[in-house]
Amino acid sequence: MFWIYTIVGYSAAIGIxxxxxxxxxxxxxxxTRKVPVDKRRFLE
Amino acid sequence: MNDLRTIVSVADESEEIxxxxxxxxxxxxxxxxxxxxxxxxxxxLAIATFVPLVFxxxxxxxxxxxxxxxxxxxxxxxxxxxVTYVSFFCTLVCSILYLTKKSKFWDLLAGASAEIxxxxxxxxxxxxxxxxxxxxxxxxxxDPRLTSTAVMFVMYLGYxxxxxxxxxxxxxxxxxxxxxxxxxLNVLIVHYSIDWWRGxxxxxxxxxxxxxxxxxxxxxxxxGMLFFSFVAIWMVIHKFxxxxxxxxLERMDLELAINERRSEVNDLDSSIDxxxxxxxxxxxx
Amino acid sequence: MxxxxxxxxxxxxxxxxxxxxxxxxxxxxxxxxGQVLPFSLLILILFxxxxxxxxxxxxxxxRTVLEQVSPGLFWLAIVFSSxxxxxxxxxxxxxxxxxxxxxxxxxDPAAIFLGKALAISLLIFILDLFVGAxxxxxxNASIIDFSILGVTVFAATISxxxxxxxxxxxxxxxxxxxxLMPLLLLPTMAPMLLIATRSTEAALFSEDQTGxxxxxLLSVLAFxxxxxxxxxxxxxxxxx
Numbered sequence: 287m288f289w290i291y292t293i294v295g296y297s298a299a300i301g302i303x304x305x306x307x308x309x310x311x312x313x314x315x316x317x318t319r320k321v322p323v324d325k326r327r328f329l330e
Numbered sequence: 331m332n333d334l335r336t337i338v339s340v341a342d343e344s345e346e347i348x349x350x351x352x353x354x355x356x357x358x359x360x361x362x363x364x365x366x367x368x369x370x371x372x373x374x375l376a377i378a379t380f381v382p383l384v385f386x387x388x389x390x391x392x393x394x395x396x397x398x399x400x401x402x403x404x405x406x407x408x409x410x411x412x413v414t415y416v417s418f419f420c421t422l423v424c425s426i427l428y429l430t431k432k433s434k435f436w437d438l439l440a441g442a443s444a445e446i447x448x449x450x451x452x453x454x455x456x457x458x459x460x461x462x463x464x465x466x467x468x469x470x471x472x473d474p475r476l477t478s479t480a481v482m483f484v485m486y487l488g489y490x491x492x493x494x495x496x497x498x499x500x501x502x503x504x505x506x507x508x509x510x511x512x513x514x515l516n517v518l519i520v521h522y523s524i525d526w527w528r529g530x531x532x533x534x535x536x537x538x539x540x541x542x543x544x545x546x547x548x549x550x551x552x553x554g555m556l557f558f559s560f561v562a563i564w565m566v567i568h569k570f571x572x573x574x575x576x577x578x579l580e581r582m583d584l585e586l587a588i589n590e591r592r593s594e595v596n597d598l599d600s601s602i603d604x605x606x607x608x609x610x611x612x613x614x615x
Numbered sequence: 616m617x618x619x620x621x622x623x624x625x626x627x628x629x630x631x632x633x634x635x636x637x638x639x640x641x642x643x644x645x646x647x648x649g650q651v652l653p654f655s656l657l658i659l660i661l662f663x664x665x666x667x668x669x670x671x672x673x674x675x676x677x678r679t680v681l682e683q684v685s686p687g688l689f690w691l692a693i694v695f696s697s698x699x700x701x702x703x704x705x706x707x708x709x710x711x712x713x714x715x716x717x718x719x720x721x722x723d724p725a726a727i728f729l730g731k732a733l734a735i736s737l738l739i740f741i742l743d744l745f746v747g748a749x750x751x752x753x754x755n756a757s758i759i760d761f762s763i764l765g766v767t768v769f770a771a772t773i774s775x776x777x778x779x780x781x782x783x784x785x786x787x788x789x790x791x792x793x794x795l796m797p798l799l800l801l802p803t804m805a806p807m808l809l810i811a812t813r814s815t816e817a818a819l820f821s822e823d824q825t826g827x828x829x830x831x832l833l834s835v836l837a838f839x840x841x842x843x844x845x846x847x848x849x850x851x852x853x854x855x
Contacts, residue, residue, distance in 0.1 A: 429850055477805075478805075481802045481805045482802075484798070484801075484802045485799075485802040485803070487798070488795070488798045488799040488802065491791075491795055491798060492785060492786065492795065492799070495786065495789040495791065495795065496789055496790050496791065497788050497789050501788075504850070504851065504853070505785045505786075505851060507850070508785060508847050508850050508851050509785055509799070511847070512781065512843060512847055515843060516802075516803050519806060519836065519839060520802075520803075520805060520806050523806035523809070523810060523832060523836065524805075524806055524809065
C-alpha cells in the first residue's frame with residue numbers, strides 16, 4: 287500500500303523534471319532562431 | 331581582502347562556462363539551439379546518475395520496517411531540499427554581484443537560478459507531502475519546516491513575478507536584485523521565527539532516530555544528490571541562455587523603436603520644411 | 616563620530632518631514648479613514664459570519680471557537696487592510712512623479728523610506744485602535760495584560776509598515792503593482808502574523824505562560840524589517 291505513494295512521487299518528480307527540460311530545449315531553439323546570427327553568442 | 335579578490339576573479343571566470351563556444355555549426359551560421367558542450371556533459375552525467383538512483387534506491391535498498399516503500403521518497407525529497415536552497419542562495423549571490431558589478435550576466439543568472447529553485451521547491455513540497463501521508467496519516471502538517479518552506483515557495487514566485495514587471499529593463503533588474511537579497515533574508519527570518527514552534531520536523535533528517543541512513547540507503551541518497559544537482563545545473567545553463575536571448579531580442583526591439591521614432595521626426599522635419607517653403611515662396615513659381 | 620550623529624539627525628529630520636507630508640495628504644484626502652477603515656471593520660464582521668459562533672471550544676475554557684480565534688482574525692483584518700494603506704502611500708507619489716523630485720532634492724533614500732513607513736505606521740496604528748475596539752466588542756474579549764498587547768500592536772504595526780513600504784517601493788510604477796505588492800508582502804508577514812497572534816492570545820487568554828517571549832520576538836522582527844528596508848531603499852533609488 288505504501289508503495290503507491292512512492293511510485294506517484296517518483297513519477298511526478300521525474301515528470302516535472304522531464305517536462306520542464308523539454309520545454310527549456312524547445313524554447314531555447316525557438317529563441318535562438320529568432321535572434322540574428324551575430325547576436326547568438328552568449329557573452330557580454 | 332585577498333579572499334574577496336579571489337571570489338571576484340572566480341566570479342569573472344565562471345562566466346566562461348556559459349559561453350557557447352562549441353556547437354555543430356560553422357562560425358558563419360552560428361548556434362541553432364541553447365545546447366553546447368557544457369550542457370551535453372551535464373545532461374549525460376544526469377542520465378548516468380539517474381539509472382543507479384532508481385536501481386539501487388527503488389530496487390536494491392530494502393523497505394523500511396514501518397514506512398516501507400514510502401521512505402524511498404527521501405531520495406527525491408532530500409536532494410530537492412539541497413537544490414532548492416543552493417539555487418536561492420545562488421540567486422542571493424548573483425543579485426549582490428549584479429548590484430556591485432552592473433553586468434547583465436549576473437542579473438540573468440539570478441533569474442535562471444530562482445526559476446529552477448522554485449521548480450525544485452515545488453518538487454520538495456510534493457514529495458514531502460506524499461511522504462507524509464503514509465507516515466503521519468495526513469498530507470499536510472502545520473509544522474515549522476513545511477510551513478516555512480511553503481512560504482518560501484510563494485516568496486520566490488513573487489520574485490519571478492517581479493522579474494516580469496512592465497517597467498524599464500534596467501530598473502527592473504535593479505529591483506529584482508534587491509528583492510533577491512531581501513527574499514533570502516526573509517527566508518532566514520521565516521525559518522528561525524517559525525522554529526519557535528515545536529513540530530514534527532526535528533533534527534536534520536526525517537525522524538533520524540528511526541531511519542539509519544547507511545549502506546544501500548546512503549549509496550542511493552548519494553546518487554539522488556548527484557542526479558538532482560546535475561539536472562539543476564543543466565537546467566540553469568539552458569534557462570540562462572534563453573534569458574540572454576530574450577534580452578537580446580528586447581534590446582533589438584528597443585533599437586528598432588528608437589530608429590523608427592528618429593525617422594518619424596526626420597520626416598516631420600522635412601515635411602515642415604516643405605510646407606514652410608510653400609508658405610514663403612508658394613503662389614508664384 | 617560627530618559626523619555620524621549629524622548625518623543621522625539630518626536623516627531623521629528629513630524622514631519626519633516626509634512623514635508629516637504624507638499624513639497631511641491623508642488628512643485632506645481621507646482615503647484611509649473614509650474607505651480603508653470601514654473595509655477593515657467589515658472584514659471583522661464577515662469573519663464573524665463565516666465562523667459559526669455556536670461552536671464551543673473543548674476543554675476548560677468557556678469560550679466559543681470564534682472568541683478563541685479572534686486574535687488571529689483581528690490581525691488578518693489589519694494585514695489585509697494594510698495592503699490598501701501601503702499601496703496608497705506610493706500611489707500619491709507616482710501620480711505626481713514625486714519620488715524623483717525628492718531624490719534630486721538630495722534626500723537620503725533611507726530617509727524617504729523611513730518617512731513614508733512612519734506615516735503608514737501611524738495610520739495603521741489608528742486602524743489598530745478602531746478595529747481593536749470593535750473586535751473587543753463583537754468577540755467578547757477581555758484584555759488581561761495591556762502591556763503585552765501594547766508592545767505587540769506597536770511592533771506588529773512597525774513590521775507591517777516597514778516591509779510594506781519596501782515592497783511598495785519595489786513594485787512602484789508597474790501596472791500590476793496592486794496584485795504584485797500583496798504577493799510579496801503577505802508571505803513576508805507570515806511569521807509576524809504567527810507571532811502577533813500568539814502574543815495577543817497571551818495578552819487575552821493568558822493560558823500559556825510564555826508571556827513576554829512573543830512580544831520580544833516581534834520587536835526583534837520589527838527592528839529587522841526596519842533595517843532591511845532602510846538599507847534596501849538606497850540600492851533601489853540609485854541613479855535613475
